[in-house]
Amino acid sequence: MSCDKNVFLAFCKTISHLRAKNGCPWDRKQTIRSLKKYLREECDELLEAMDTDNPDHLCEEIGDVLFLLVLLSEISSESGHFTINDAITGIEEKMIRRHPHVFADASVSSDEELKVQWEKIKSQEKSKKTN
Numbered sequence: 001m002s003c004d005k006n007v008f009l010a011f012c013k014t015i016s017h018l019r020a021k022n023g024c025p026w027d028r029k030q031t032i033r034s035l036k037k038y039l040r041e042e043c044d045e046l047l048e049a050m051d052t053d054n055p056d057h058l059c060e061e062i063g064d065v066l067f068l069l070v071l072l073s074e075i076s077s078e079s080g081h082f083t084i085n086d087a088i089t090g091i092e093e094k095m096i097r098r099h100p101h102v103f104a105d106a107s108v109s110s111d112e113e114l115k116v117q118w119e120k121i122k123s124q125e126k127s128k129k130t131n
Contacts, residue, residue, distance in 0.1 A: 012084060015070045019078065032075055039068050097121060 018027035046061040073084040098121050100106035101114070108114045 011066075012070055012074075015067070015074050019071075019074055027071065030071065030075065032072060035068055035072055035075075039065070039072075042068055094125075097125070 015027075018024045020028075042061065042064045046058075046065050049058045049061040052058070070084060073082070073087055077083045096103045098118055100121075101108045101117070106117065108117055
């Protein structure tokens with residue numbers, strides 16, 4: 001895997017520094033709501049980059065979206081709601097749960113079976129949340 005935890009940790013620290021007392025005024029004044037328009041714009045730019053054969057452009061746009069996601073997590077952490085670790089742990093657990101054919105003993109023999117399995121697990125998750 002080409003994910004270096006030290007690189008990610010350094011990036012998270014950079015975002016935290018941008019939000020700190022002596023950080024960037026623009027970054028410091030952002031809120032969950034104020035970032036919506038930027039996230040929309042950056043996601044649109046990412047989608048456009050995905051339509052090209054330009055890996056450098058795609059890499060840049062992934063970085064821009066990642067910046068906003070980590071910034072959103074930092075703001076949520078400052079508010080005491082959740083941290084980036086909570087978001088990562090949550091999505092990791094979800095991916096493991098929804099891929100029992102990879103991480104457990106389930107098996108699927110077609111894309112259709114895979115879709116049915118995914119939807120069944122997703123439905124079970126939603127019913128647990130409402131109980």
